[in-house]
Amino acid sequence: MPREISKPSDNFEDEHIGSDATIFQDDNWESRGGGKLLIYTGLPLKENPKQQLVQEFVRKKRAWGAMWTYGWNSASEGQWYRYVCDIPDYDIEKIESKSTRKDIRRCLKQCAIKKLDLAWLAQNGYQTYINASQRYTHFVPLTKDRFEKNMLHLAAKSSYQAWGVFQDDVLIAYAIAQICADSVQLLVAKFDPDYAKAYPMYGLYYSIAQHYLKEQKYRQVLGASRALLHETNIGDFRLKMGWRKVYCQLGLYLVLRTRLMLLLAKALRIPIRLLAPPRYGAILDSLLQAQDIARATQPKVNK
16 A cells, blocks of 8 residues: 655745755765765755765765765756756646657556555566666666665655556566655656667656646655766656756765875876776766866855
């Protein structure tokens, strides 16, 4: 049975955005690179968190650094942004693209889209996850055991919900959403490329947005920030589905030894590309790109 959904809060802006008390909760962070880089995945931050608190958190986790998005809904366009869908009473006729509406209907005609129990997904979703990972370059997938443990960890928390797309009783796509006050964060969305002709992501994104925005009356569905490591067209896809970009700043903190290693790696970029596995070159590029974006999007101080 679907879990009861928490009701939207009237004090979302005050209680849930930019609070130091909530930013550094473990559930608001993912780890990459074997736990060495911490990525903030919580609610949008209006203000940049205090550097001392970031340093203490990184030190506590024994990580090499942390990355986060802040300055939510910046008035000026820039290099860093996050995707959001906030169309009231979201429905297929509110999507401007005629071809997108057609692809949504194709999926809804061929597939069944429904909520899933995360414990069920833990036991039955790994093959879909592995098939989906074939689309990414420089990506190391989780083991089956780690995938199951991650899903079961989410299953124990009432704020996480899963959705699945089925064709002939085969799970061909899934997504995981997190309920946060009057917002819903779409944390994960994967599909099996062998079933691309069923347009599973069109039906999945549409059904999720319609459910939370039209049926449940949430204020917004939040997506991820722009990608650094994986080349993907998910951003253009979201825009076609009626989402929009919200411009923000990128925060980046790296411990001293990481900064020194990055300087050395930058100087030895060509040998690293020739001798190291391609994944390491991609990670180096993404960190250097993150440094440039963090500097470029940092708010200017009036002198």
